[in-house]
Structures are given as C-alpha cells and as structure tokens.
Amino acid sequence: MNKKLLYLSFDFPKIGSGNNLYTDLMEEFKGRGYEVYVVACANNEDDIGYAVEGGLHVIRAKVPEHQNVGNIKKGLAILTMPYAYQRAIKKHLPKSIEFDLIIMPTPPISLASLAARLKKRYKAPVYLILRDIFPQNAVDLGFMSDGGIMHRFFRRMERKLYATANKIGCMSPGNIAYVKAHNPEVDPNKLHLLPNWQAPHNFDRSQRVALKKEMGLTGKFLLFFGGNLGKPQRVENLVELAKSLSHRSEVLIYVVGRGTEAAKLQQLIAQANIDNILVKDFVPRKTYFKLMQMADVGLISLDERFTIPNLPSKSLTYFNAGIPVVAVIDPVTDFGTWLEDEIGAGFWTTRDKIEVAANKIEMLIDQPEMAKELGERGYTYYMENLLPEHTYATITEQVQ
Numbered sequence: 001m002n003k004k005l006l007y008l009s010f011d012f013p014k015i016g017s018g019n020n021l022y023t024d025l026m027e028e029f030k031g032r033g034y035e036v037y038v039v040a041c042a043n044n045e046d047d048i049g050y051a052v053e054g055g056l057h058v059i060r061a062k063v064p065e066h067q068n069v070g071n072i073k074k075g076l077a078i079l080t081m082p083y084a085y086q087r088a089i090k091k092h093l094p095k096s097i098e099f100d101l102i103i104m105p106t107p108p109i110s111l112a113s114l115a116a117r118l119k120k121r122y123k124a125p126v127y128l129i130l131r132d133i134f135p136q137n138a139v140d141l142g143f144m145s146d147g148g149i150m151h152r153f154f155r156r157m158e159r160k161l162y163a164t165a166n167k168i169g170c171m172s173p174g175n176i177a178y179v180k181a182h183n184p185e186v187d188p189n190k191l192h193l194l195p196n197w198q199a200p201h202n203f204d205r206s207q208r209v210a211l212k213k214e215m216g217l218t219g220k221f222l223l224f225f226g227g228n229l230g231k232p233q234r235v236e237n238l239v240e241l242a243k244s245l246s247h248r249s250e251v252l253i254y255v256v257g258r259g260t261e262a263a264k265l266q267q268l269i270a271q272a273n274i275d276n277i278l279v280k281d282f283v284p285r286k287t288y289f290k291l292m293q294m295a296d297v298g299l300i301s302l303d304e305r306f307t308i309p310n311l312p313s314k315s316l317t318y319f320n321a322g323i324p325v326v327a328v329i330d331p332v333t334d335f336g337t338w339l340e341d342e343i344g345a346g347f348w349t350t351r352d353k354i355e356v357a358a359n360k361i362e363m364l365i366d367q368p369e370m371a372k373e374l375g376e377r378g379y380t381y382y383m384e385n386l387l388p389e390h391t392y393a394t395i396t397e398q399v400q
Contacts, residue, residue: 006122008085010041036057038058085111167192168191170191170193198382222253224296229262234304253277298317298324299327304329304351306333309332319343319386325347328349
C-alpha cells in the first residue's frame with residue numbers, strides 16, 4: 001500500500017501551468033510512490049473544491065484575495081486560512097483516510113493550530129519547511145512594531161508551529177543558528193539543513209545570440225532579474241546598479257516579474273531618467289525560461305534591513321541556466337558567502353557598496369571565460385545538491 005502524504009500549502013499552482021519548488025517536490029514524492037494530497041488556496045471561484053491535478057489530489061479552499069494585494073488584505077487571508085482549510089478537509093477528505101506524513105512550509109505560520117490538530121488526528125509526524133521567519137521579517141521591513149500587539153500575537157503562533165513540528169528544515173546554517181538563538185525552547189535535534197530546490201529545465205545556451213536578435217537586443221549584455229517585486233527585493237538596488245553602469249552602453253537590466261513594488265520601480269526609473277532597465281510583467285513559465293536563455297548574469301537584490309538570513313530561491317534558476325550571479329544583499333544573510341566562497345558561482349556586496357557589484361559586472365563583461373567558469377560551477381553545484389530528489393531524500397531520512 002502506498003504511503004499517503006498531506007501537504008498544507010499557501011499558493012500551489014496547477015501542475016504544468018506555473019510550477020514552483022513545492023509543486024516540484026510534491027511531484028517528486030508522487031514519483032517515489034506516495035499518494036499525495038494537497039490543501040491550498042483557490043485563486044478563483046472555478047478552482048474551489050477537489051480535483052486531481054497531474055496525479056495529485058488537490059483541494060482548493062476559498063479564502064479572501066491574497067495575491068498582489070496590500071498587507072491588510074493579505075493578513076486577513078492568512079488569518080482566515082486555517083478555518084477555510086479545516087472546512088475543506090472535512091468536506092473533501094474521507095473520514096477513514098490515514099496519512100503517514102504531513103508537510104507544510106512557511107509562509108504562512110497561521111496554519112500552526114490546524115497542523116497540531118491534524119497531527120493528533122492522523123498520528124502522523126509534521127515536517128516544517130522553514131522558508132520564511134515571520135513575524136521578524138515583517139518587523140525588519142517596518143510592517144509591524146517589535147514587541148507590539150501584532151508581533152506578540154504572531155510570535156506565539158510561530159512558537160506553536162515550532163513546537164508542533166517533529167522536524168524543521170532550514171535553508172542555511174545561518175537560519176539554523178538564528179532559530180536556535182531566538183527560540184532556545186526548540187529542541188535543536190529538530191533543526192537541520194534543507195536548502196532550496198528546483199526541478200531542472202533544459203536551457204539551450206547556444207540560442208542566446210539568436211534570441212537576443214529575435215528580441216531586438218543584439219549586442220546587449222543582459223543582467224536578468226526575475227520573480228517577485230516586493231519590499232524584500234528592494235527595487236531601489238536595481239536602479240542604483242543601472243545608474244552605476246550607465247557608461248556601459250551594452251548593459252541592460254532585464255526585469256521580469258510583478259509585485260507590490262512594480263509601480264515604484266517604474267517611477268524610480270522615470271525619475272532617474274535612465275534607459276538601461278527594461279521591465280516586463282509576469283509571463284508564463286515557458287516564456288520566462290525562454291527569456292532566461294538570453295541572460296548573461298543573474299541578479300539578486302535583498303533589503304538591507306533584514307536581521308534574518310534569507311536565501312533567494314531565484315538563484316537556483318540562475319544556476320540551472322549556467323550563468324554567474326551578482327547579489328546586492330543585506331549583511332546578515334549567509335547567501336553571499338555560500339554563493340562566492342562555497343559554490344564559487346558569483347559575487348556579492350551590500351547596498352552601501354553598490355559600486356562593487358558594478359565593478360564585478362564589468363569584469364564579467366570583459367572576461368567572458370571567467371563568466372563561463374562561474375556559470376559552470378553554479379550549474380554543477382545545482383545538479384549535485386539542489387534537485388527535488390535531494391530534498392526528498394533529506395525529508396524522508398529525517399522522518400523515518
């Protein structure tokens with residue numbers, strides 16, 4: 001009899017239409033013989049209910065609008081989510097069903113109580129994929145006051161989540177150290193390293209020149225920034241970098257994504273009166289990967305106010321594409337040392353030293369063999385360490 005897995009998700013794209021690291025992981029579990037059940041938010045009325053998607057049993061619950069909305073609306077959705085999920089589970093899951101494993105990521109942390117109830121009901125271990133340390137990240141970005149009512153409320157929720165989890169997979173050694181330092185009550189044996197992962201895409205680097213010609217970008221050296229455009233990404237870094245490279249006519253920062261800071265980015269570009277940043281809205285995954293094939297360098301940007309270590313998942317797409325990475329990040333994260341010292345796939349600096357990033361990019365333009373070598377290192381590390389099969393092995397080893 002196949003083992004059964006229950007996955008509690010926030011956003012879970014339909015298989016094949018917009019996969020992310022979590023759909024990749026659930027497909028990996030399915031491929032290994034698990035019967036996978038997913039509970040996630042419905043993004044529209046037509047998606048509400050139960051459906052089989054790519055062999056996965058997916059239950060989508062109705063919650064308030066939560067995509068590309070303000071903090072109040074998103075907060076409302078997060079707080080009502082556990083009740084909506086509880087109703088959906090009761091309606092769509094057979095009473096006789098048993099689960100061998102429950103997996104949930106952060107965000108959100110609001111599912112802590114639901115996870116505790118499901119753990120008791122099914123007598124199954126809960127595995128927490130810790131990708132977001134909330135509410136501290138909200139404090140860092142000024143969304144709530146340290147020690148205020150909202151902060152204390154969510155801290156209690158966070159502690160309950162850590163207490164409920166049998167095992168906690170952290171993105172980096174810095175994440176593990178942070179959780180230990182700020183949550184001494186957590187059993188350190190629960191904590192272990194679980195890096196980000198991503199299913200590989202077959203990038204054809206030989207098409208780079210032809211694609212640039214097709215897009216009217218012949219002769220351009222493309223600095224690619226893809227994904228979410230929100231407060232954590234500090235879009236000001238992209239504009240400052242563009243200004244620092246304005247004397248290199250071949251450089252173009254190519255942004256593909258959307259988010260709450262997208263309009264601000266356009267305003268900053270207009271105010272700076274620069275023409276070396278091109279911003280495109282969200283595109284389907286297939287188109288996104290095609291655009292990525294034109295990239296010469298992948299860019300990472302993080303807000304310098306973070307006091308928690310963050311590891312941007314978009315870096316894996318850059319590694320997969322075989323391009324070097326240049327990161328402008330906060331001084332707390334261990335992403336930079338991981339990128340530059342452990343993998344040797346790029347360079348990093350902080351916002352107050354943006355000229356360092358500009359100098360490194362000029363070096364990559366002038367030394368294409370170096371750029372190629374860095375890209376190859378990232379690709380090799382990715383294929384040997386950051387695939388869904390590696391994540392599956394870590395999780396199943398921890399909960400056996």
